[in-house]
Amino acid sequence: MSEPLQSVLRLDHVTKSFGPVTVIDDVSVDVVPGRVRVLLGENGAGKSTLIKMMSGIYHPDSGSVIIDGHPAELPDVKAAEVQGIAVIHQELNLVPQLSVAENIMLGRTPSRGGLVQWRPLRRRAEAALERIGLNVSPEKLVGELSSAHQQLVEIARALSTDARVLILDEPTAALTRRESRQLFSVMDDLKARGVAMVFISHHLDEIPRVGDDVTVLRDGVAVGEVPADTPEPELVRLMVGRDIEDQFPRHRSEPGEVLLEVEGLTRRGDFDNISFEVRAGEVLGLSGLVGAGRSEVVRAIFGADPYDSGTVRVRGEKLPRGSVGAAISRGVGQVPEERKSQGLVLAGSVADNIGYATLRSTSRAGLVDRRGQRQRAAEVAEKLHIRMAGLDQAVGDLSGGNQQKAVLGRWVLAGSSVLLLDEPTRGVDVGAKVEIYQLINRVTDSGGAVVMVSSELPEVLGMSDRIAVMANGRLTGIVEADSATEDSVMTLAVKSLD
Numbered sequence: 314m315s316e317p318l319q320s321v322l323r324l325d326h327v328t329k330s331f332g333p334v335t336v337i338d339d340v341s342v343d344v345v346p347g348r349v350r351v352l353l354g355e356n357g358a359g360k361s362t363l364i365k366m367m368s369g370i371y372h373p374d375s376g377s378v379i380i381d382g383h384p385a386e387l388p389d390v391k392a393a394e395v396q397g398i399a400v401i402h403q404e405l406n407l408v409p410q411l412s413v414a415e416n417i418m419l420g421r422t423p424s425r426g427g428l429v430q431w432r433p434l435r436r437r438a439e440a441a442l443e444r445i446g447l448n449v450s451p452e453k454l455v456g457e458l459s460s461a462h463q464q465l466v467e468i469a470r471a472l473s474t475d476a477r478v479l480i481l482d483e484p485t486a487a488l489t490r491r492e493s494r495q496l497f498s499v500m501d502d503l504k505a506r507g508v509a510m511v512f513i514s515h516h517l518d519e520i521p522r523v524g525d526d527v528t529v530l531r532d533g534v535a536v537g538e539v540p541a542d543t544p545e546p547e548l549v550r551l552m553v554g555r556d557i558e559d560q561f562p563r564h565r566s567e568p569g570e571v572l573l574e575v576e577g578l579t580r581r582g583d584f585d586n587i588s589f590e591v592r593a594g595e596v597l598g599l600s601g602l603v604g605a606g607r608s609e610v611v612r613a614i615f616g617a618d619p620y621d622s623g624t625v626r627v628r629g630e631k632l633p634r635g636s637v638g639a640a641i642s643r644g645v646g647q648v649p650e651e652r653k654s655q656g657l658v659l660a661g662s663v664a665d666n667i668g669y670a671t672l673r674s675t676s677r678a679g680l681v682d683r684r685g686q687r688q689r690a691a692e693v694a695e696k697l698h699i700r701m702a703g704l705d706q707a708v709g710d711l712s713g714g715n716q717q718k719a720v721l722g723r724w725v726l727a728g729s730s731v732l733l734l735d736e737p738t739r740g741v742d743v744g745a746k747v748e749i750y751q752l753i754n755r756v757t758d759s760g761g762a763v764v765m766v767s768s769e770l771p772e773v774l775g776m777s778d779r780i781a782v783m784a785n786g787r788l789t790g791i792v793e794a795d796s797a798t799e800d801s802v803m804t805l806a807v808k809s810l811d
Contacts, residue, residue, distance in 0.1 A: 319382055321346050321509045322367060322398065322478050327376030329362055334702050336362050339376070340535045342528050344478055349500065349510045351520050351541060354530035354552055355742040356714025357700040360513050361403070363530075364480050367511065368400045369393035399476035403483040403513075403713060403740060404653060405467050409456025414438035416455050417470045441473035442466075446495045461488050461603050468496065472503075479503065480511040483713075485519065486740050489603050489768070497523050515742050517545045553744040561775025562747065564754040568778070569593035571629070572762040573645075573731050575614060578623035583609045584786040587623070591731070591762040596753060598777030598794065599766045601806045606786040607766045608650050611733045614764075615647040616640045627731060641670055643731075646724030648717070650735040650766070656720040659709030663701050664690040666708045666719050670727040693722040698748060714745040721752060730761040737765065738772065750776055770799045784808050 322344040329337040337359045344350050344367075352360045365371040366378065369387035377384050380396055387393045393400075407416050415422070417438040423430040438451045447465045455463060464487045471479060485493040500510065500523055512523055520527065524541030529551040537551045571590045578587040584606040591597045599607045612618040614625050616637040625632040627643040640647075649655035657666055667690040675682045675689075691704055697718045701711055708719050717737065724732055734753075738746045753763055753776060767773050773780055777794040782805035789805040 320344055320379065321381060323379040324363065324366060324373070325377040325379050327363075327366060327373035327378075329366065329371060329374055332702065336533050337366075337373075338533045340528075340530070340533070341376075342535075343526075344509045344511055345526075346477070346507045346509045347504050348525040349504065349512050349523055349541075351524040351527040352511060352513050352530065353520070353527055353548060355744045356712035356740075357532075358530040358552070358742075359533040360530060361482065361712065362533075364400065364482060364511060364513070367393070367478075367480060368398055394474065394476075397475075397477035398480065399471040399474050399478070400480040401467050401471045401482060401484050403486065405463055407455045407463055407467060409454065411455060412452050413442070413449055413455055413458070413466055414451035416466055417441050417451075417473055419470065421474075437473060438469075441469040444472055445469050445499050459604055461492055464488060465492065465496075468499075472499070476508070478509045478511070482513045483515070483740050484512075485514060485516065487603075493519070515740065515746075517548060517743065520548070549743055552742065560743075560747070561772065562750055562754065563596070563776050563778075564758055565778060566594050566757070568595040569760065572627065573614075573764070574624075574626040574629075575610075576624050576626075578610060578613060578620055578625065580609065580613060580618075580620040582786075584613075584783075587783075587788050589781050589788070589791060591764055593760045593762055594757045595778045596757060596763045596765055596776055598773040598780040599764055599783065600768075600770070600773045600780055600802055601783035603768065605783040605806065607783055608735050609786075610783070611647065611735050611764065611766055612649070614640075615645060615733055617647070617649075641727065641729075642674075644727075644729050645731045645733065646670065646727060646729030647733040648720050648724070648735060648737055650739070652713075652716055652720050653709075657708050657716060660707055662705045663694060663699065663708050663711070663719055664704040667693055667722045667726055670723045670729075674727075689726055690722070693726050694719075697722050697725070697752065713740040714742055717741055717749070718745070721749065725752070729756075732756055732761065732763045733766075734763060735766040736768065738767070738769070770802060773802065774799065782806050 320343040324342045326339050326341050327337060328339055354360050366373055369390045369392050378387055414435050418434050423433040435451050445465055445468055449462060455466060484496060521542045527539050527541055528535055529537040570593050572593050573591040576588050579585050587610050601607050613620040616635050619635050633639045664687050668686040672681055675685060699718045700715050708716060738749055756763055774794055774797060779791055780794050780797055780802060781791045782789050782802055784806055789808040
């Protein structure tokens with residue numbers, strides 16, 4: 314019988330607190346060469362804090378970091394990199410104004426006499442891109458890439474360091490299924506070469522595909538260590554402390570009057586002749602592959618981006634193009650795909666972020682009703698179960714799922730009757746997903762309408778009443794959700810209209 318492999322990295326009974334809040338309480342995790350350790354838990358369970366202790370961003374208040382069997386100090390990220398620990402964070406750390414090659418080699422740019430050696434830089438970047446199967450030019454600016462391709466560049470950069478411990482925090486959140494399969498193939502290759510990995514994902518179906526061992530966290534405590542092929546219902550029970558019987562608890566009812574009407578919406582190069590309507594009590598899912606134009610259409614409806622022709626009507630009244638203020642005043646709210654860069658003021662408090670859409674409507678004689686705003690924000694935060702130290706906590710310090718709830722809370726407070734949701738559950742754990750779905754139900758139960766962009770086909774099928782499918786900037790079909798299948802939706806998503 315072979316000896317078990319020694320951990321290359323171990324967190325040994327670590328504890329971490331921020332002020333009076335203990336976010337990690339006496340947790341031990343082993344990361345072993347050639348195996349993938351999955352960290353699983355709800356948003357705010359402590360997963361990100363653990364990987365920040367592994368990578369030198371945070372230091373444990375008690376307990377030890379053990380590397381190759383010996384206690385080690387990781388005073389900063391550079392020290393962790395020297396030990397061969399590389400991290401791909403959930404939020405990308407790229408410079409949009411630099412090329413793909415420059416981003417991959419950032420901090421390790423080959424130079425001589427103070428001058429950049431462009432040929433070696435390009436050669437090393439090309440090797441990293443080839444390793445993950447990403448076919449983009451090394452000279453292309455990262456800011457010109459799609460979110461999915463930016464994620465893959467981030468992965469290529471981490472792999473180019475030849476790390477022996479690779480930590481992946483939600484790496485597939487912005488990837489298509491094909492791109493995710495590419496990543497998993499790369500991970501298989503790394504496992505075969507003895508690389509140790511830590512993997513965080515809210516997609517439970519990915520865990521048996523890539524994982525070996527699972528540590529389940531709840532409220533900062535390790536509540537279980539199980540194999541990666543553990544059935545999903547058991548993983549969910551460990552995560553949330555209860556069984557979730559209905560993954561997609563959609564309340565369906567007879568739709569009412571038309572609340573949102575989009576007719577002939579066109580912007581050259583992005584989308585063409587988009588027409589649909591959404592009725593009171595209805596969820597219209599907007600499906601399609603990455604780059605189909607879904608987000609661009611939603612942003613144009615909300616007034617965040619211009620369009621060349623077409624009309625948008627809310628309750629029969631034409632909405633002025635390019636006016637977010639007019640959209641909000643007519644009861645339209647939007648949760649953007651990129652919540653950190655487009656939906657939140659990260660340095661602002663939870664209370665302020667929830668209240669931004671109602672500052673004008675609740676002001677008195679031009680003065681902000683700060684006491685009323687705070688009270689209303691507190692009620693919304695409690696209703697949505699936002700986990701926070703308090704209303705004054707910076708929203709940027711919350712977990713991803715709680716940040717998403719804060720964005721949604723803004724429109725709950727505003728009483729929006731038409732909600733435009735772009736990937737509303739991306740990076741959100743299974744328990745928080747159900748809470749967001751219940752919020753969608755509350756909107757439609759009260760006579761509102763929802764347009765939901767989602768790349769998750771089970772979510773589209775489970776939470777929509779009708780599904781509008783886009784491909785290459787065109788609408789390829791609108792189908793009833795109860796008669797649609799993943800195959801039928803995908804057939805429309807790859808349909809050519811030429």
